Amino acid sequence: MSETAPQPKTAASNPPVQPIASNLLPSDVVRISATKDVPQPERQLTKVAKLIDVSKCIGCKACQSACIEWNDTKPEVEENVGVYENPHDLTPNMFTLMRFTEWVNPETDNLEWLIRKDGCMHCEDPGCLKACPAPGAIVQYSNGIVDFIHENCIGCGYCVTGCPFDIPRISKVDHKSYKCTLCSDRVAVGQGPACAKACPTQAIVFGTKEDMIAHANDRVADLKSRGYDNAGIYDPPGVGGTHVFYVLHHADKPSIYDGLPDEPRISPVVEGWKGVTKTAGLAVMGVAAVGAAIHGIFARANKVDAHEEQEAEKLVQSGDGDGGSV
Amino acid sequence: MARPLYSEPGDRIESIHPVTVSRYRGFIRANHWITAITLILLLISGLAFFHPSLYFLTGLFGGGQNARWLHPVIGVVLFVSFMVMFIQLWRLNLPTPDDRKWLSQIGDVVKGNEENLPELGKYNAGQKFIFWGMTILIVVLIVSGVMIWEQFFGELVTIPTRRWAVLTHSLAAVAIILVFILHVYAAFWTRGTLRAMTRGTVTGGWAYRHHRKWLRELAGRRQKGPAE
Numbered sequence: 137m138s139e140t141a142p143q144p145k146t147a148a149s150n151p152p153v154q155p156i157a158s159n160l161l162p163s164d165v166v167r168i169s170a171t172k173d174v175p176q177p178e179r180q181l182t183k184v185a186k187l188i189d190v191s192k193c194i195g196c197k198a199c200q201s202a203c204i205e206w207n208d209t210k211p212e213v214e215e216n217v218g219v220y221e222n223p224h225d226l227t228p229n230m231f232t233l234m235r236f237t238e239w240v241n242p243e244t245d246n247l248e249w250l251i252r253k254d255g256c257m258h259c260e261d262p263g264c265l266k267a268c269p270a271p272g273a274i275v276q277y278s279n280g281i282v283d284f285i286h287e288n289c290i291g292c293g294y295c296v297t298g299c300p301f302d303i304p305r306i307s308k309v310d311h312k313s314y315k316c317t318l319c320s321d322r323v324a325v326g327q328g329p330a331c332a333k334a335c336p337t338q339a340i341v342f343g344t345k346e347d348m349i350a351h352a353n354d355r356v357a358d359l360k361s362r363g364y365d366n367a368g369i370y371d372p373p374g375v376g377g378t379h380v381f382y383v384l385h386h387a388d389k390p391s392i393y394d395g396l397p398d399e400p401r402i403s404p405v406v407e408g409w410k411g412v413t414k415t416a417g418l419a420v421m422g423v424a425a426v427g428a429a430i431h432g433i434f435a436r437a438n439k440v441d442a443h444e445e446q447e448a449e450k451l452v453q454s455g456d457g458d459g460g461s462v
Numbered sequence: 463m464a465r466p467l468y469s470e471p472g473d474r475i476e477s478i479h480p481v482t483v484s485r486y487r488g489f490i491r492a493n494h495w496i497t498a499i500t501l502i503l504l505l506i507s508g509l510a511f512f513h514p515s516l517y518f519l520t521g522l523f524g525g526g527q528n529a530r531w532l533h534p535v536i537g538v539v540l541f542v543s544f545m546v547m548f549i550q551l552w553r554l555n556l557p558t559p560d561d562r563k564w565l566s567q568i569g570d571v572v573k574g575n576e577e578n579l580p581e582l583g584k585y586n587a588g589q590k591f592i593f594w595g596m597t598i599l600i601v602v603l604i605v606s607g608v609m610i611w612e613q614f615f616g617e618l619v620t621i622p623t624r625r626w627a628v629l630t631h632s633l634a635a636v637a638i639i640l641v642f643i644l645h646v647y648a649a650f651w652t653r654g655t656l657r658a659m660t661r662g663t664v665t666g667g668w669a670y671r672h673h674r675k676w677l678r679e680l681a682g683r684r685q686k687g688p689a690e
């Protein structure tokens with residue numbers, strides 16, 4: 137372990153051959169699920185991003201294969217039901233999925249085949265992390281990667297509830313939550329994500345967020361020059377921007393890409409549940425419990441006296457029954 | 463024989479000198495303890511997910527994963543046990559005109575001036591409130607709980623519905639914990655009540671003070687009732 141890995145600026149380079157130390161450390165964490173007051177990291181890593189240029193994707197699924205290969209997952213072999221998605225959905229073993237949509241452009245009457253690589257967006261403001269009740273099960277690094285730490289995960293599925301993009305999947309085998317890691321284990325040693333590296337058309341590219349935005353702007357300009365007037369970047373501000381983002385040829389209508397949310401944000405219901413419900417709920421329960429305990433100890437109890445015991449005897453003996461005389 | 467108005471057919475005066483009255487038989491007491499214990503276990507495990515500062519409570523269940531799968535299973539046990547209790551108790555928990563009077567004099571209730579209050583059957587309006595409050599909240603908790611039960615019902619409802627369900631579940635949990643505190647507090651404050659759930663009997667004086675119509679009915683039944 138002579139050298140620390142550089143922070144990767146591209147997915148294209150080949151790995152160094154000498155042993156190399158990880159450069160994505162526990163101390164680089166900026167947010168931890170169910171944990172307040174995370175210590176401020178000493179250094180700020182360069183923000184990274186993976187850019188998915190939908191207009192360049194040919195739907196070959198090399199990225200899916202690379203992801204399976206790198207993460208050593210074993211997605212189940214499913215039935216062919218006559219659609220291109222394979223598997224049919226994201227699963228605990230399939231962190232990324234090409235989603236295919238046949239869309240008729242109302243302006244040109246052309247059939248367009250929209251292909252979107254789905255997977256974790258690595259939100260700057262991650263709903264999964266906000267919802268998670270288990271300390272340390274989800275972390276966010278200062279370079280923007282949101283990662284699930286499986287040994288702390290309890291399998292409750294709250295991350296599913298919190299995520300605006302319907303990404304995490306809970307394994308039925310080990311009851312832990314899985315999603316794209318942005319290849320944090322590759323980034324840690326100076327490598328770009330496996331999917332980006334495998335992509336034959338460079339529809340997936342990886343680098344610093346800054347570089348990726350610049351590249352995306354070039355791509356948008358190119359698309360516009362070729363008639364895609366609504367081409368644009370999908371880097372949704374509702375979740376603070378994302379570290380996986382898209383170039384879309386129809387950026388005015390994200391939802392035509394198999395339901396990509398138009399304006400994703402952490403649901404107000406989730407905010408209310410994790411926010412005021414918790415603070416107010418805890419306060420009310422605490423006051424009630426302590427109040428009842430103190431009152432129970434100090435207040436005058438409601439006691440039965442000897443006179444009442446005698447009255448009861450009289451009543452029973454006289455058989456003053458059935459609510460008769462009062 | 464017509465149903466008694468203020469008591470269960472099985473309630474009876476056990477002895478006269480001093481008076482002791484049987485309020486709950488063995489089965490219902492055992493079942494009540496199942497309800498109580500499961501509610502406490504649910505409250506502890508649920509609160510562990512509710513707030514990070516209470517997450518350590520999962521340790522009592524052998525860790526987060528165990529607490530996560532146990533909680534809903536215990537919830538089903540609670541639901542079944544409570545429903546059995548519901549079938550046994552609902553009739554005498556229906557509201558009566560006396561309840562309104564009792565509630566309008568809640569000040570006397572709190573001060574313990576029971577001589578000013580109307581005579582009551584087996585339950586007062588406070589006890590009825592707890593009964594119906596628990597009933598409604600347990601139904602809300604099981605319905606919303608199933609919707610967020612990832613292990614077996616992960617696909618049952620859409621994610622937006624699931625968000626409402628988890629919010630509802632946590633609000634209902636807070637509410638049932640408040641009702642539970644009130645229930646335990648009232649049972650403790652009203653001295654002589656707890657033995658109704660331990661031994662199953664109360665003293666005559668207790669019945670005379672708090673539930674005199676109930677006592678009267680039992681006394682009348684004892685006089686003319688079927689020979690024992």
Ligand code: HEM
Binds near residue numbers: 508532540600603610
């Ligand atoms: C009646 C049946 C019930 C069912 C089926 C049920 C089910 C669930 C489920 C599935 C969860 C998510 C965590 C997990 O997967 O274990 C949960 C959370 C929770 N439950 Fe229940 N539960 C029930 C009753 C109760 C009761 C009676 C209480 C309160 C005393 C309660 C309090 C809670 C709390 C506080 C949470 C955490 C909510 C949050 O994170 O905001 N539950 N419940």
Ligand code: SF4
Binds near residue numbers: 263
């Ligand atoms: S896309 Fe979902 S799972 Fe990924 S970081 Fe955002 S909220 Fe979390």
Ligand code: SF4
Binds near residue numbers: 304312
């Ligand atoms: S399933 Fe795991 S990662 Fe998801 S919210 Fe629960 S503990 Fe956190």
Ligand code: SF4
Binds near residue numbers: 203331
């Ligand atoms: S970044 Fe890594 S984990 Fe995520 S989809 Fe690509 S290959 Fe899979």
